[in-house]
Amino acid sequence: xxxxxLHGRGGQGAVTASRIIAAAAFEDGLYxxxxxxxxxxxxxxxxxxxxxxxxxxxxxxxLVHTPDYSICFDEFISMNQTIANSxxxxxxxxxxxxxxxxxxxxxxxxxxxxxxxTGIAIKHLGRPITNTAILGAFCKLCPEVxxxxxxxxxxxxxxxxVGDMNVAAAxxxxxxxxxxxxxxxxxPPKQVEEIVSGGYGALKxxxxxxxxxxxxDEEKCIGCKTCWIYCPEAALEWTANNKPAMISRACKxxxxxxxxxxxxxxxxxxxxxxx
Amino acid sequence: xxxxEVMVGNKACAVACKxxxxxxxAAFPITPQTSITEYLSxxxxxxxxxxxxxxxxxxxLPAQVIVNNAALVGARAFTCTAGPGLQYMHHPMASTAGGxxxxxxxxxxxxxxxxxPDHSDLMSQQWxxxxxLYVENAQEIxxxxxxxxxxxxxxxxxxxxxxGYDGYVLSYTAEPVEIPPQEMVDKxxxxxxxxxxxxxxxxxxxxxxxGGFRSGDxxxxxxxxxxxxxxxxxxxxxxFAEWAKLTGRKYGTGMVEExxxxxxxxxxxxxxxxxxxxAAAIDKLWKDGKKVGLVKIRSFLPFPRADFQxxxxxxxxxxxxxxxxxxxxxxxxxxxxxxxxxxxxxxxxVAGFVGGLSGKEVTVKNFVDLGEKTLEYAKAKKxxxxxxxx
Numbered sequence: 084x085x086x087x088x089l090h091g092r093g094g095q096g097a098v099t100a101s102r103i104i105a106a107a108a109f110e111d112g113l114y115x116x117x118x119x120x121x122x123x124x125x126x127x128x129x130x131x132x133x134x135x136x137x138x139x140x141x142x143x144x145x146l147v148h149t150p151d152y153s154i155c156f157d158e159f160i161s162m163n164q165t166i167a168n169s170x171x172x173x174x175x176x177x178x179x180x181x182x183x184x185x186x187x188x189x190x191x192x193x194x195x196x197x198x199x200x201t202g203i204a205i206k207h208l209g210r211p212i213t214n215t216a217i218l219g220a221f222c223k224l225c226p227e228v229x230x231x232x233x234x235x236x237x238x239x240x241x242x243x244x245v246g247d248m249n250v251a252a253a254x255x256x257x258x259x260x261x262x263x264x265x266x267x268x269x270x271p272p273k274q275v276e277e278i279v280s281g282g283y284g285a286l287k288x289x290x291x292x293x294x295x296x297x298x299x300d301e302e303k304c305i306g307c308k309t310c311w312i313y314c315p316e317a318a319l320e321w322t323a324n325n326k327p328a329m330i331s332r333a334c335k336x337x338x339x340x341x342x343x344x345x346x347x348x349x350x351x352x353x354x355x356x357x358x
Numbered sequence: 359x360x361x362x363e364v365m366v367g368n369k370a371c372a373v374a375c376k377x378x379x380x381x382x383x384a385a386f387p388i389t390p391q392t393s394i395t396e397y398l399s400x401x402x403x404x405x406x407x408x409x410x411x412x413x414x415x416x417x418x419l420p421a422q423v424i425v426n427n428a429a430l431v432g433a434r435a436f437t438c439t440a441g442p443g444l445q446y447m448h449h450p451m452a453s454t455a456g457g458x459x460x461x462x463x464x465x466x467x468x469x470x471x472x473x474x475p476d477h478s479d480l481m482s483q484q485w486x487x488x489x490x491l492y493v494e495n496a497q498e499i500x501x502x503x504x505x506x507x508x509x510x511x512x513x514x515x516x517x518x519x520x521x522g523y524d525g526y527v528l529s530y531t532a533e534p535v536e537i538p539p540q541e542m543v544d545k546x547x548x549x550x551x552x553x554x555x556x557x558x559x560x561x562x563x564x565x566x567x568x569g570g571f572r573s574g575d576x577x578x579x580x581x582x583x584x585x586x587x588x589x590x591x592x593x594x595x596x597x598f599a600e601w602a603k604l605t606g607r608k609y610g611t612g613m614v615e616e617x618x619x620x621x622x623x624x625x626x627x628x629x630x631x632x633x634x635x636x637a638a639a640i641d642k643l644w645k646d647g648k649k650v651g652l653v654k655i656r657s658f659l660p661f662p663r664a665d666f667q668x669x670x671x672x673x674x675x676x677x678x679x680x681x682x683x684x685x686x687x688x689x690x691x692x693x694x695x696x697x698x699x700x701x702x703x704x705x706x707x708v709a710g711f712v713g714g715l716s717g718k719e720v721t722v723k724n725f726v727d728l729g730e731k732t733l734e735y736a737k738a739k740k741x742x743x744x745x746x747x748x
Contacts, residue, residue: 102532106364109534115364117532140534143638144495144527144631145721236364 085227086147087134090166091156092292094126096214099240100156101132103218106239107232108136116141127292127335129160136227154221155179156213158201158356159291164271167191175224175263179213184261186358190268196224198260201294205353207252211294215249219257230257289316293336295351301326303348310340310349361537367528370496370535371438371464372397374503376407377543378462381433384413384424388443389473390525391466395438418443422450429459429518432552434507436461440525441468441479448483454518455487456579458586460510460550462503463488465522466529467630474717475524477630477682481658481690487583489519489590490659492629496535499523501607504538508547508597514589516553524631526717538605546604591660610654613662616669618644619651624706624732625669626677627653627691632720636679639725650729661694667702675707675741677732679725679748681714688712688744709741713748724748 087104091097098119105115119132133147149169154177155161161178167189170176176195178187181202184195200216207216215237222230233253238246297310306325318333319340327340341349365373371394375383387395395414402412415421418439425435439447444465454461467475470482480490489509493502499521506519523529591613598612609615617637619625628636633654643650653669653676655662670676680689687693692710699705711728714720728748735741 098530102364102366105532109362109364114534115532117364118527119530120526142495142634143722144531144634145719148721 084135084137084141085152085225086150086171087136087152087154087225088147088150089132089134089154089156090160091130091132091213092126092160093128093130094212095156096212097130097132097156100154100214100218101134103214103233103236103240104134104221104228105136106236107228108134110232110235111227111229113138113227114140116144118144118146120146126337127289129157150174152177152221152225154217156200156217158294161197162188162356162358164189167193167195167266168271177217177221177224177260179217180356182358184264185267188358190266190271192269193266194263195266196220196261196263198256200256201353203252203255203259207255208248216252216256219253219255220260222253223257223260224263230254288332289335290331293334293354295336295338296334296354297329297336297338297340297349298352299327299329300348300350303346305346305348307345309343309345313339313343315339360539362534363537364532364534365496366393366530366532367496367499367523368393368466368530369397370500371503372401373535373537374500375436376401377500377538377540378436378504378507378547379409379434379544379549380407380436381409382411382413382425382428383436384415384421384428385437385439386415386418386421386443388418388440388468390468390475390529391438391440391443391464393529394464394466418447419450422447422454425461425463426450426454426457426459429454429461430457430552432550434461434550435459436463438464438466440466441470441473444479444483445470448486451483451486451488451518456583458516458583459518460507460516461518462506462510463518463520464499464503465520466525467522468525469716472716475526476715476717477522477680477690478715480520480522481682481684483520484659484690487517487587488659489515489517489587489594489657490522491519491657492522492655494523494631494633494654495528496531496533497607498609499528500535500537501601501605501609504543504547505597505601507550509590509593511550512589512593512597513553515586515593517583517586517590522630528631536605536607542604546600587660591657591662591664594657594660609656611662611665613657613660614665614669615654615656617652617654619653619669619672621649622651622673623649624675624677624729624736625651625653625673626679626725626729626732627655627695628679628725629655629658629681629691632679632681632714632725635720635722636725638722639729642722642726643729648729648733650733655691658691658694661691661698663698663701666695666698667704670699670702670704670706673706673736675709675732675736677709677711677728677735679711679713679728680745681712681720683712683715683745692744707735707739707741709735709746710744711748712745720748
C-alpha cells in the first residue's frame with residue numbers, strides 16, 4: 084500500500100488534488116481512498132489531506148501517519164520541516180518551490196524534489212491554484228500513478244476549457260520537476276516551527292498565507308480610504324501623512340484593496356519566499 | 359451496465375436516492391451533511407430525476423414534517439441531517455415512526471458536543487422507534503440507502519430507516535463506488551405502494567396519524583410499533599440476502615458482518631467506519647498468531663440478539679467498542695450485548711471499550727491494542743470496569 088500526505092492551504096486545491104490522485108489510481112486499475120482533514124476550512128488556512136493506493140480495497144480509515152510521499156502545495160510550507168516529518172524511511176517529499184531541492188531546509192531519511200508549481204499555475208491558470216500544477220510532477224515520481232490517469236481524472240473534475248488549462252499545467256510540471264536528491268541532513272531538528280493554523284484576529288499572524296501582497300503607490304494614492312474601509316481583515320492602518328500601510332501579520336493577500344482602489348494605486352505583487 | 363466512479367460518501371448517498379427513484383426530499387444543510395443537499399439540488403436542476411421534488415427547508419424540524427407527510431400520502435421520501443440537526447428533528451421523528459411512515463434518512467454522524475463525528479447523535483434517537491443501520495464505506499452507503507427503502511416499506515415493518523455514517527472521514531472521503539444499473543434497482547425496489555391506510559386497517563385501533571390513540575386501548579399503537587421493529591430483523595436478513603445475490607456484495611447477515619471469527623478465541627465489535635480500521639487490525643493480529651475476530655454491528659435497532667447469542671458460544675471474550683457514551687450508563691452496544699447474553703446459557707467475558715468521542719481518531723493501532731487486551735481478559739476471565747477508555 085502507498086500512503087500519501089498532502090500539505091496545502093485552503094484555496095490551493097489540495098483536497099481536489101487528493102481526489103484526482105484517487106481517481107487517477109482507479110483509472111490505472113488500483114483501489115484508492117482520499118481523506119481530507121479540515122477544521123473550520125477557509126481560504127488560506129493550512130490543511131492536510133491523505134491518499135491511500137492499494138491493489139485491494141482499502142479498509143482502514145485512519146489518517147495517514149507514516150506516508151511514503153509528502154506533497155506540499157504551498158511555497159512557505161515547503162520551507163517547513165513539518166512536511167518531511169514522520170515519513171517512512173526513504174520517503175519522497177515533493178515541494179512547491181522555486182529553489183533547488185538541496186536548498187530546502189528539510190532533514191531526515193528522505194528524498195526531495197522540487198517544482199515551481201506557483202509559477203506554472205500563474206502561467207497556465209492565471210491564478211495560484213497549485214493543485215494540478217504539482218500533480219504532473221507527482222506522476223513522474225510515483226510509478227503507480229500515470230500522467231494519462233491524472234489527465235483523465237482532471238477532465239472528470241474540470242470538464243472543457245478549464246480542464247485543458249489544468250492538463251497543460253500538469254504536463255508542464257511533469258516536464259519541469261527536478262531530479263530527486265537525498266537529504267543531506269539525516270537528523271531532523273529537535274524543534275520544528277509549527278505551521279500556524281490558527282485564525283486571524285489581533286494576536287494571530289497570517290503573513291504566511293499570502294501569495295501576493297499589496298504594494299501601495301503613495302504618489303497615485305488620493306487618500307480616499309476606500310481600501311481601508313473594504314479590507315476584510317482590518318490589515319491596513321492609516322499613517323500620519325494620510326496614506327494606507329499594510330499590517331504585515333494581518334494581511335492574507337486577498338487583493339480586495341487593490342480591486343476597490345478607484346485610482347489603481349495598489350498593485351498585488353508576488354511574495355518572494357526567502358531561503 | 360455496472361458503472362464505477364470515485365466519489366465521496368455524500369455523493370454515494372445522493373446517487374442512491376436517484377437509483378431508488380425518491381419522489382420527495384426535504385432537508386436543511388448542516389456540516390458534514392451539506393454536500394448531500396448540494397448533490398440532490400444538482401440532480402433536481404439537471405432533470406435527471408423525473409418526478410422528484412426537493413424542498414430546501416428553513417430547519418430540520420420542518421424537513422422531517424415534510425418527509426413524514428410525503429410518505430404518508432404515498433411518496434418515497436428522503437431526508438438527511440447530522441448531529442444537532444438530528445436533535446432539532448427529534449420531535450417529529452417520533453410521529454414519523456409512530457405513523458408508520460417508511461422513509462430513509464441519512465444521518466451523517468457529527469457528535470452532539472462537537473463538529474467532529476461520534477455516534478452520539480443517532481444513539482440519542484433510540485426512543486423515536488426508527489430502524490438504525492450503521493455503515494462503513496461509501497459503497498455500503500449506496501447499497502444500504504436502497505435496501506433501506508425495501509426494508510422500511512415491507513408490510514411486516516412499515517417503519518422509517520436511519521442510515522448512520524461518520525462525517526468527514528466517510529462523508530468527504532473519496533473512494534471507488536460501483537453504481538448498480540437502474541433496471542436492476544427498479545426490479546429490486548418496485549415503486550412504493552402505500553397501504554390503503556398506513557395505520558393498520560383495524561377498526562379496533564383508532565390510531566391518529568402520528569401513532570397516538572384516539573379511542574380504544576392506548577397501548578395498541580405501541581404494540582403494533584414494537585411488532586414492526588421486531589419483524590425488521592428477519593426482513594433485513596431477507597433483503598440483504600437478495601441484494602447479495604444481485605450484486606455479489608454481501609454484508610454478513612445484514613444484522614452483523616463477521617470477519618475472521620472462525621477459529622477465533624475472542625472477538626471484538628465495532629460499528630460504522632471504525633470497523634474498517636478494526637478489520638485491518640484483525641489482519642495484523644492473526645499475522646502475529648493472535649486469534650481475534652471482528653463482528654461489525656450493522657443494525658443497532660433491531661439489535662442482532664440471535665447473532666450475538668450464536669457468536670458467544672464460540673468465544674471466551676467479547677471486546678465491545680462503542681463510539682458513543684451515555685454518561686453514567688455506559689456504551690450502548692456494550693449494554694445491549696450484556697443484556698442479550700443474560701438470556702443465553704453461555705457467558706463469555708464482555709469488556710466495554712469507549713473511544714473516538716467528539717471525533718477523536720481511532721487508529722488501527724488502537725484496535726490492535728484492544729484485541730490484545732481482550733485476549734488478556736479472556737485469560738484472566740475478568741475484564742476491567744466499563745468504560746475502558748481508548
